[in-house]
Amino acid sequence: MTIALGTPTVDGVREAMAALREWQDDGAPMQLHPGDIGWHHRFGAAGTAPVIRTWSRDGRIVAVGMLDAPRLLRMTVAPDAFRDEDVARRLVEDLCLPERGVLPEGAVSVEAPPGLLLHDLLSVEEWGVDAPWTPLFRDLTEPVEDPGVRITPIGPDQAQDFADVLRSAFATSRPTSEYRLAMSAAPFSADVRCLGAYDDQGDVAAVVTVWSAGPGRPGLVEPMGVHANHRGRGYGRAITLAGAAALRELGSSSSRVCTPSTNAGAVATYRAAGFEVRKEVRDRVRVG
Known part of the structure; x- marks a missing residue:
């Protein structure tokens, strides 16, 4: 065939x-x-x-x-x-x-x-x-612990907050408010949750986007980022917990993410949020 x-x-x-x-x-x-x-x-x-x-x-x-x-x-x-x-x-x-x-x-x-x-x-x-990447998994059979900070959905009206955090987190100028607006208009928008963690002054400190693959199937974290001004204060763990809880509400059986093994901070953040490290994986490459 x-x-x-x-x-x-x-x-x-x-x-x-x-x-x-x-x-x-x-x-x-x-x-x-x-x-x-x-x-x-x-x-x-x-x-x-x-x-x-x-x-x-x-x-x-x-x-x-x-x-x-x-x-x-x-x-x-x-x-x-x-x-x-x-x-x-x-x-x-x-x-x-x-x-x-x-x-x-x-x-x-x-x-x-x-x-x-x-x-x-x-x-x-x-x-x-x-170079190696580290997959991380969290089972969602049991309820997810409270993140301990204010969590708010990031909708079209907060699209600029979403872009600002991602630009800062990944040191890039690419994310714009149009990113969130485009996802809101997508036919699969019911499968996505975009959340923000806010500090006591009402400033967004971290954001996460999580994607369902349907009830009883693993969901995905893509992406999660913490604003540079809020690093080292637990917002990465908090927003990751919030994302895992959102996936559980959508019926996901587990939550998955993969990050470069050299990004020790990201690996530590996901582990602090209850994710387990799995065996490293590597891309295949053809040298020019």
Whole structure:
């Protein structure tokens, strides 16, 4: 059976996200989550559809990828196709041949969950590994403890607060108020919760966005940030707890996040909020 590579239309993105929702499971490794596509929707529907890639066999999606950057593909595969040789070989061909329209020539990276046959075949093609990332998980069976600070939903009216914290937290000028407004207009807006932690003076100190994959499935933290003026005061732990509680209210079975292993502060914050560290993962890289 032929495996077809495609770039969905705006409406087709929903189908890709629906497949990702079905593939999320507490027993599965850290992998591309529908919330990752949701977070990319800060660039709008027209800016999201062109970066999605799907691989389908006999009309069924068996792999989904998202170009998080022109040279970085984040992807995963249907659980029953993790060791499927036909799927793995087609993926390797498409990743290695620039004319297929997935990755360009030269240095590129691929984020894929451990356990895929894809990794074995990329090793044969002499792809290496990049710096480690640390996955963290928190079970949501039991209620989440009180964060101890004022938590308020971040809606369209607080879009500038959201942008201000993220710019400060990640030392970048990219986040704008349009990010929050675009997510509010997305068709999957019911699956997202955006929250802010405020200090005694009413200033926003930290924000978090969490994404549900549906009841009984793991939710995702993407992103969480603390304003530089409020670091070291427990706001990171507080807003992370608030995000976990929001996911539990949405029916999520657990909460997941992945951060660079070199970001010791982020790892410590998530651990303080009850997240458990899992085995490190690494992107695959092809040197130009």
